[in-house]
Amino acid sequence: MTSTLPANETASTRRTYHPSLAQRYLSWIGLIIVRLLQTIHGLGAFALITMGVTLTKFYESSKVIHPLISSQIHRAGLRLLPMVTFLGFALGFVIIGQTVALLSRVGAQNYAGIVMVTVVVRELGPMVAALLVLARVGTAIVIELSTNRALGEVEALEALGIDPIHYLVMPRVLGLAISIFSLTVYLIIVALVGGYLFAFIQDVPLRPGDYFNQLVGSLRWEDFLLLALKTFSFGVVIAVVTCYQGLARPVRLEDVSAVTTGAVVQSVIACILLDAVFIVVYLLL
Amino acid sequence: MSGPEAVQELIRLQDVTVTGSELQHNMVRVQQVNWSIRRGDYWVVTGAPGSGKSDLLSTAAGLQKPGKGTHLIFGKPIQQLNEEELIRERMKIGYVFQGGGRLFNQLSVQENIGLPICYHQDCPLSEAQEKIHTVLNLVEITSLARRRPSEITRNLHPRISLARALALQPEVLFIDNPLLGTDPNETAWWLKFLEKASTTPLIEGRKLTLVIAADDLRPWRSQGKQFAVIHEENWVEIGDARGLGGKSLELLNRFSGVNYNQA
Numbered sequence: 001m002t003s004t005l006p007a008n009e010t011a012s013t014r015r016t017y018h019p020s021l022a023q024r025y026l027s028w029i030g031l032i033i034v035r036l037l038q039t040i041h042g043l044g045a046f047a048l049i050t051m052g053v054t055l056t057k058f059y060e061s062s063k064v065i066h067p068l069i070s071s072q073i074h075r076a077g078l079r080l081l082p083m084v085t086f087l088g089f090a091l092g093f094v095i096i097g098q099t100v101a102l103l104s105r106v107g108a109q110n111y112a113g114i115v116m117v118t119v120v121v122r123e124l125g126p127m128v129a130a131l132l133v134l135a136r137v138g139t140a141i142v143i144e145l146s147t148n149r150a151l152g153e154v155e156a157l158e159a160l161g162i163d164p165i166h167y168l169v170m171p172r173v174l175g176l177a178i179s180i181f182s183l184t185v186y187l188i189i190v191a192l193v194g195g196y197l198f199a200f201i202q203d204v205p206l207r208p209g210d211y212f213n214q215l216v217g218s219l220r221w222e223d224f225l226l227l228a229l230k231t232f233s234f235g236v237v238i239a240v241v242t243c244y245q246g247l248a249r250p251v252r253l254e255d256v257s258a259v260t261t262g263a264v265v266q267s268v269i270a271c272i273l274l275d276a277v278f279i280v281v282y283l284l285l
Numbered sequence: 286m287s288g289p290e291a292v293q294e295l296i297r298l299q300d301v302t303v304t305g306s307e308l309q310h311n312m313v314r315v316q317q318v319n320w321s322i323r324r325g326d327y328w329v330v331t332g333a334p335g336s337g338k339s340d341l342l343s344t345a346a347g348l349q350k351p352g353k354g355t356h357l358i359f360g361k362p363i364q365q366l367n368e369e370e371l372i373r374e375r376m377k378i379g380y381v382f383q384g385g386g387r388l389f390n391q392l393s394v395q396e397n398i399g400l401p402i403c404y405h406q407d408c409p410l411s412e413a414q415e416k417i418h419t420v421l422n423l424v425e426i427t428s429l430a431r432r433r434p435s436e437i438t439r440n441l442h443p444r445i446s447l448a449r450a451l452a453l454q455p456e457v458l459f460i461d462n463p464l465l466g467t468d469p470n471e472t473a474w475w476l477k478f479l480e481k482a483s484t485t486p487l488i489e490g491r492k493l494t495l496v497i498a499a500d501d502l503r504p505w506r507s508q509g510k511q512f513a514v515i516h517e518e519n520w521v522e523i524g525d526a527r528g529l530g531g532k533s534l535e536l537l538n539r540f541s542g543v544n545y546n547q548a
Contacts (some may be wrong), residue, residue: 061404156387159348159380160401160453161372167404250306 039266046244047236050173053165065171072175076137077182083136084183087128088190095119096195097202104204112199112206113214120191121223122282127275129184130234133176134267138242141172142263143256145246150253169243177235184231222285230278234271241267294360295457295494296322296345296378301354303337303344313352314340318520320513322457327483328496329505332515338498339383339461341515345496346459347375376405379455383462383498386446388434395421395430398449405453420448423487424478440471447478451487457494458482464504472504480508 019027057065099119100112145168148154157164196211245263303315314337322328322345332338343349347358356363358374366374388397395410395417402413421427424444429437434445443463450458463475482493499505502512512523 061407063407063409064400064403152382152387153389155343155348156382156389159346159375159382160404160449161376162401162404163372 042248043241043244043266046248047240050165050169050240050243053163054170054173057163057166057170060166065166068167068171069174069178072171073178073182076133076176077179080132080136080179080183081186083132084129084187085190087132088187089194091120091124091128091187092191092194092196093198095124095191096198096204100195100199100204100206104206109204109206109210110214112211113216114218116192116195117215117218117223120195121188121219121227122278123275125188125191126180126184126227126231126234127271129180129187129231130238130271131268133180133183133235134238134242134264134271137176137179138238138267139260139264141239141242142246142260145243146251146256146259147253149247150251150256154247164247168247169239172243173236173239176239177232180235180238181228181231184227222282226278226281230274233274237270237274238267241270293323294321294357295324296320296359297355297357298345298351299355299357301344301356302352303341304349304352305337305340306349311352313518315515315520316518318354320345320520320522322494322496324456324494325483325492326494326496327479327508327510328513329502329509329511330496330498330513330515331500331502332498334500336515337518338515341520342380342459342461342496342498346378346380346457347371348380376453377456379450379453379458381443381446381450381458381460381463384465385434385439385442386449388442388445388449390434393431393433394426394437394445394448397434397445398452401449401453416452420451423451424448425474440467443467444471444474454488455493456491457496459496459498461498462500463497464499464501476504476508483508483510 095116096112099115100109103109103111103115148168154164154168157167192215196206196208199206199211242263245259245266251259298318298320301318301320302313303318304311305314318341330338330341340349344351344356347356347363350363358366358371359377361370361374363371389400392400395414398417398420399410399413402408402416403410406413417430418427421430424447426441426444426448429441429445434442437445443460447460447463460479463479464472467475479495479497481487483495484492486492497505497509505512506526510525512526514521514523
């Protein structure tokens, strides 16, 4: 390198390091990978701590903690029912409108049930419910917890001998897991009924009994088990990511918006990755 | 240390280095703190704003880990206590935070005070009402019980935080800058209450051991029993009120800009 420098270069100038564009790009990628690994490590540790607290302290201070779980179910479940009803009908209309009508035209309406089960029960139902809860409740969780943290309320809890994971995180994790499971079941039922209503309006030659038989015939026992596992996992993942971002690291008030955006992005990515794992499980079964 | 002396000594810091929070990059705030808090003490710790008083109080109360040194809480080294043991010991320590006391804004005053009681005794709020009203009476804010902190003047927030700290019937009470931003009436109330708390049994038939952090020493000179200053990261113990003269007075004048000779 030094041989290419002009003769009048001083020693101090020669020591100055100017990375090339490719090197800077590689450094940037390296930095992203290190941050990603740090986040995965932090999230993993936080999830394990939360699991430990949930298993060991579920019945401790139950008169304070259990009402908090109920209020989280009310917030992330019951209050979202109108929105889920609307989305369920919309989903049913879209899928039936696009697929069942088409299948009938080619005389393949016997596959309507299979399509509905594959698309709504296995894929869209859980994902739509999870994303709705993330948008309506997950973001609120990050904002309230990071504000609590920034205002020092978490330290105030610790000063009173109250475990913040037990008081703030555990009710949210359980509340979101139960809510997403319940909302998904409700959304699937609404979508299946709504879808058939649309087909009925469109004069698709599909009798209710046939449609119901197709659905029943397409469902396997694994669908119920995996649906429950998937929706609970979505709830746990969204709650852990949002609580971790809001609570686990010291934040200032001005960081709250950035932390919220980061938590939403991470939650979406985590849900998609989890969904991919379940697709593999479905394929293996 | 053994016998009655060990019992009398509630908290001890030996060669402790106090560091700031993670947001402050754990920088050193106070060095070489050798401090013994004994039953019945009434400490007033002063220092310029930003000198590390809050970090020192948090560390002494077991809320922050010391950077270096030995820290004993009720005779037990804090580093050797597990989480549960530490919480059990820390519950004997009340803490009132600076600037509003860090109340939970989504809860009413009585829920703020009842939360630690209900959490530790596993009872609904209705069963904690008697204790809540006892402390509300003690700090004279009974009429505010059902209001949320956001509906109450900030002047009274430290008093609500005091009630919340007293709800767990602590043996030692740390209060960080209680007179910060208070009006003259509120200042008079705090001084009167703390004097009473240090001289008459208020809770469970015992007097409170008090540790106060203050920007200005003047209001406390007549009632504090032990005084200390944080000056340029150093812990300087002045002793009792008689010690507030000579070199200590020079030190106080220098760090605060207040002429304590005339004050």
